Amino acid sequence: MTSVNNIVNKRLDKKKNSLRNLADAAVTHLQGSGDIFENLKKAGHIECPTLIVHGMEDDFVSLKNSKKLSAKLHKLWKLVEIEEAGHHDLETTYSDDYLDACIEFLESLAPELKEERKTNARKSSIPQAYLSPEAIIGKWLEELGILKYRENFIQGGYFDLLSVRMLEDEDLKHLGMILLTHVTGV
Numbered sequence: 001m002t003s004v005n006n007i008v009n010k011r012l013d014k015k016k017n018s019l020r021n022l023a024d025a026a027v028t029h030l031q032g033s034g035d036i037f038e039n040l041k042k043a044g045h046i047e048c049p050t051l052i053v054h055g056m057e058d059d060f061v062s063l064k065n066s067k068k069l070s071a072k073l074h075k076l077w078k079l080v081e082i083e084e085a086g087h088h089d090l091e092t093t094y095s096d097d098y099l100d101a102c103i104e105f106l107e108s109l110a111p112e113l114k115e116e117r118k119t120n121a122r123k124s125s126i127p128q129a130y131l132s133p134e135a136i137i138g139k140w141l142e143e144l145g146i147l148k149y150r151e152n153f154i155q156g157g158y159f160d161l162l163s164v165r166m167l168e169d170e171d172l173k174h175l176g177m178i179l180l181t182h183v184t185g186v
Helices: 002-033 039-043 063-072 090-109 111-123 133-144 147-155 159-167 171-176 182-186
Strands: 048-056 075-082
Touching: 039 063, 048 063, 048 090, 063 075, 075 090, 090 111, 133 147, 133 159, 171 182
Parallel strands: 048 075
Antiparallel strands: none
16 A cells, blocks of 8 residues: 555656646746747837836836837837836736826827816816715715725725725725625625
């Protein structure tokens, strides 16, 4: 019986090592090239102004690759580097860090937008307080009948309905929602 166990264990170890080696090779390849979509080859064909946003903690695309891409673009407007942001959390967690750059970029493309935005800001009949994250999330939670969770959402960094839309049941539990009727309501 022991010899059968030894044979099975040796085969399992070989398979585990093979899978581990394959996974390591794939990660090394992806991190090494960092350009699996061949963006560097395509960049020279882009003729319009371009804004690149890069998370400094990105595990998939290195800063070096973003800088290479920037150098190949004919009309790079700006490369914005976001501290602490990774590859997958850039939009959901760090959008405030590059939103100003996006607005400036759009205004550089259409300068009339800047003046229009100033004019509309003066004309706006919506008080600024109604546009605050507390008001937006609060109103939504109030409509669902679960306003008591507002502070948890705000403290958790969920300021808008776009980020709330991505929440899963586990996230809601972390926000203090344990009643099934509240979780299903969201």
